Amino acid sequence: MDLIDKKSIEEWEDADRPNYFSNENLKYPYSELPFYDQYHLVKIPTKDEFVEHVDYWGEGRIPTNDGDSGFRDCYNVNRQYQCVSNGPDRDCKIPNRIPVYDENACDTSSYIKNHTVKLVTLMSAPIIEACARDIARIVNPVVGSVVVFGFEIDSPDIRRLVKELSAISMYYCPGYVLSDYFDGLMTFSHMAFLSSENIEKELYNAITAGKMDTAVAIAKSLHRTGGSSNIAKVVNKALNGGLESIMTFAYKLWDSGEKDIVTKNFPTAFKWIFNEDEIEIVSNHYENTKLKLDPTNDEWHNRLAYGTDRGNGGTTFSWVMLPIWKDDKVIFKLKNIEYNMHLRLDIHDNSAGDRKGWGSQNLDDVRYNWKLVPMNHGYKVVFIIVNCQYDQTLKLDNNVDKYGDRQLWGHNGMYYDIENFMWLVNKSTD
Structure with missing residues (x-):
């Protein structure tokens, strides 16, 4: 163990306890313990069906002049000897922390059960392959969602995340409007990845409301990441209901150069x-x-x-x-x-x-x-x-x-x- 590692450990061990005045204490037992890997650990959720929210590389709620970052009431996946990096709680231990060894070995399988998290967030931190795999492992692909902040759609980070989430049938949903739960955060560009069922709802609602640019963007995203069958399901639902705007949706796809989407997912007529x-x-x-x-x-x-x-x-x-x-x-x-x-x-x-x-x-x-x-x-x-x-x-x-x-x-x-x-x-x- 080198001197820098020893110093980091000593600083973490001497750090003040997590701030549970500004953050809700979820009473998770590993917030003040290092990463244990294969020990016999109690995994979450223990009784509840789902974990409501995990913030990857989160440090709890941090107020700034431009709005807040982080969340008050979720588990925060972070390095085993990482302290809060800024704000009034700087150098304190991270509240509700789930430890991983480091950013290159981020595996929470000893702490979080597979596919049990309803919401996973990540703000402006690298998404390496191990991180993308772990996010896809913990999020529930039926009711869950993943929201990341501060990324460009064509970045290597997002490509890694898209690859892992597509494998469990979760897809990027352009134009997704965040719920009130996210109010008060710093202004970030965001990208939301939804389950098949939920992205189908978003696509259908966009078509119904005449928001064709959004509908076309969602369809393009699905088509490019292996979700064409979801487009076909939405088209069939619209045809079952005699939805007039499905004709306009098909035209906008065709006119924007997405003829393949129409050919593969709409009736031949x-x-x-x-x-x-x-x-x-x-x-x-x-x-x-x-x-x-x-x-x-x-x-x-x-x-x-x-x-x-x-x-x-x-x-x-x-x-x-x-x-x-x-x-x-x-x-x-x-x-x-x-x-x-x-x-x-x-x-x-x-x-x-x-x-x-x-x-x-x-x-x-x-x-x-x-x-x-x-x-x-x-x-x-x-x-x-x-x-x-x-x-x-x-x-x-x-x-x-x-x-x-x-x-x-x-x-x-x-x-x-x-x-x-x-x-x-x-x-x-x-």
Whole structure:
């Protein structure tokens, strides 16, 4: 043992006891003992199911002019002969300390049971591999979280932490808002790592609230660290609930260059739509009935829109959905390939308030804009197609004309039978 080590030990042994006036005394027996490694030690938690909070390299609450650092009521993992480094308790023993040998051998397995900590924090201290492994060992991957302060996302420290936490299905959650528990701390940039279940909640809530930049950032983080299945679960939940904003989320991913996320985690129809592939728009209610335009135009060169179950494929039934970003959401124009016309609703309605669907080459008003509401229906994904001008949903007439075709309408009023308003998006066939 060299002189510096001996001096450190002597200084620690002579140091004042921990300050349990400003810090809550958790009555842990190792705060004033050195690191014991393989001795038969009492591990926490002893009776409770979880340890609420462990601050890695923590020294207790330290007030500063710029706010506080550390916490009053948690266990502090630190070196066996480390004293409080600054503040009014400087050179005192660290309150509620769990000792590790040193920063290169930080292993708390003799003191803390596996996966029993609900919150692990770390403030502006190095995260070496041993530290990252130990954090991943103690945090509970189901209900736990890890919050670190003062790091850049592309730093080696964070890369080490990401590697270990991803292995237990915990992922970085961009934009995570800290709870009131963290009030009063110095202003640090923070990064939060959450369990699969909790990051799915954060992603779903961001999509629901229209916070698309946050939703895209969370999805990117999950995709890059092995959490793509969590994105797929959120997408499926949104489709089960008919969440309209899932369409905008998919568009923002696609438009930001994250096409792989859409391709891998959304139904295939989303890829066809945003890739502007030629598709067929098929009634889910009337089997094999596809949307088309009348081969005959009226005096203004417009063409009525119909659904027909006659014919196989080709450009007659081919459409392209053209996305438009407007008012912080995605809407579409529906373009027919055969006649190079876009779908709209009539200015005039019938006695029920319904409006006929037309193909036209005039694009100067909102009648040509549509929103898509996707949802799961049985084993299929269907779309409700709603006109932005009149808030009317596309449907086919219950009756057929002399050719066996059904007039396309925009429906006025409530959905009495939602089956009538569901459309499938299929890839066009030659």
